Amino acid sequence: MDLLALADFNLVARHGGFGRAARAAGRPKATLSRRVAELEGALALRLFERGARTLKLTEEGRALHERTGMLLAELDETAAAISSGGARPRGRLRVSAPLLFSQVAMGRLAAEFALRHPEVRLEVTTEDRAVDMVEEGYDLVIRVNPEANEGLVGRVFLRDRMIVVASSGMARPATDSAVPAVVRGAGGGDAWQVREPGARSRIPFEPTLRLSSVIMVRDAVRAGAGAASLPISLVSHDLAAGTLVHWGDIDGPEIALWVLYPSRRLLSARVSAFLDHLKQAFPQGTPDELAAYVGT
Template sequence: MNVNALLDFTLVATHEGLGKASRASGISKATLSRRIADLEEQLGVRLIERSARGLKLTEAGELLMSRTEGPLSEVAEAMTAAREGLTTPCGRLRIAAPVLFSQLAMGRIGAEFCAVHPQIEIEVVAEDRLVDLIEEQFDVAIRINPNPDSSLVGRCFARDRLVVVAAPGVARPVPGAISPVPAIVMPSFEPTHWRLDEGQLILEPIPKLRFSSFLMIRDAAIASAGAALLPLSIARDSLARGELVQWGTVSGVEPQLWVLHTSRRLAAPKVRAFVEFICARYPDRSLILNDQRN
């Protein structure tokens, strides 16, 4: 049975006429009349007597009205609440984000977002693995240079650069032939060569230390353990303090941070709100971690 037809029947019965019901609801009289006729056809009984003096409920119509008025009122209220829920950001927002970005930025981002949207409760899970948004019930994922995935949509909200740095006391090779250098590397990313500044300087990193965290790599570089490949956002403060010097920028590589979600259309308001918020926080798409701490 069509719930809309029941709602329209209640509307007409309450206003005691098609004209008044039409003016109150914005639904045409023809539509209201057709839906009530369809409802009568489904039930096999006449609900409303039509005459020149107006409309009058039949005994069946009175019975239906008495039994459905309360429940249908609740249904109408529930539908209104659902519509409002589709426009007002609210509820729990589960976010999966890389560990380093979570540690350096998500605390402040989450607090600022909740201050703007107090009806949202945020849960951030810091993991470097690729979570399954649907199976693990995440609303949003933040990923670095994500692979194309037809099931996810999103936007790039920040970009970084990869630079090779070392302590001031570590000798910088001169441009020319490929130069081997003692290096601090990440086990998951050990390129055979570092091509800097469009190939003006080509280095062959010889791993001396391996760490799974850019922060550990940075600290080892400050301690003169060798050259290191770091995101500029991680090295920036140490460069400014003179603890590190920059040997060059890696060519052809640009780390990008993306905010991703599953819904191509009718994304939840809380998801849309977070995507807009985090993109607005990096207006020039430069990854500046204002809350970075040693």
């Protein structure tokens, strides 16, 4: 198989069209079209469905792209590392991160990384959906409690926990009467199951505000609109200052932030550098470390 033709095919597949691939690579569109056609002829397979205005991978084309794209990227990175005399972080690094973590920490993390590694072109996309790393061209993804994925490896780099808090002027009722609550989104039940030293209890609530952002929920609780369930890292400074009070820990699984990537084999220098950067920022991975990082 012609590796150059295979590389051109992956270039077109990654950019979703001959025109975009040609502009990104600075190469003639006709050359890319011819090389892909030659690869299709050699394989006796149609790799793209060509419409008047669209270009879509066939099932065979998608399988070839998924299986060869990462291998070619690893070859390029190995050659670059050898030619530069070492594993110096350089090139484009695409990261997908969840909304809340991006809002409170990613701006500072990205800036510190960029200053430390000026030859890396860092691009961070904020979204909570489970992106397809290979199909969408990401090098790393950060996710909260992700489902098991045999195609990805990674590790937990931060842990957090949910607690129920309220403003200091709001008293926790002694009876089972519902408390006014600020909740995120729709649904969410009608009571919090909480753990306290030596006991478990139930706090019924009635939503008075529904907001789409965790930051908005925290700010509304600070203003006295009601109680809420929030990550402790997001309110630890308020608890220390006495402006918010802790009503108990949510009785449920902890929050684990994972950093995921496709393979440990031939891990690129820029990916390794970002993993090290996360470890240096959060060496123990505790909620207190995240709160301190955000607070400073």
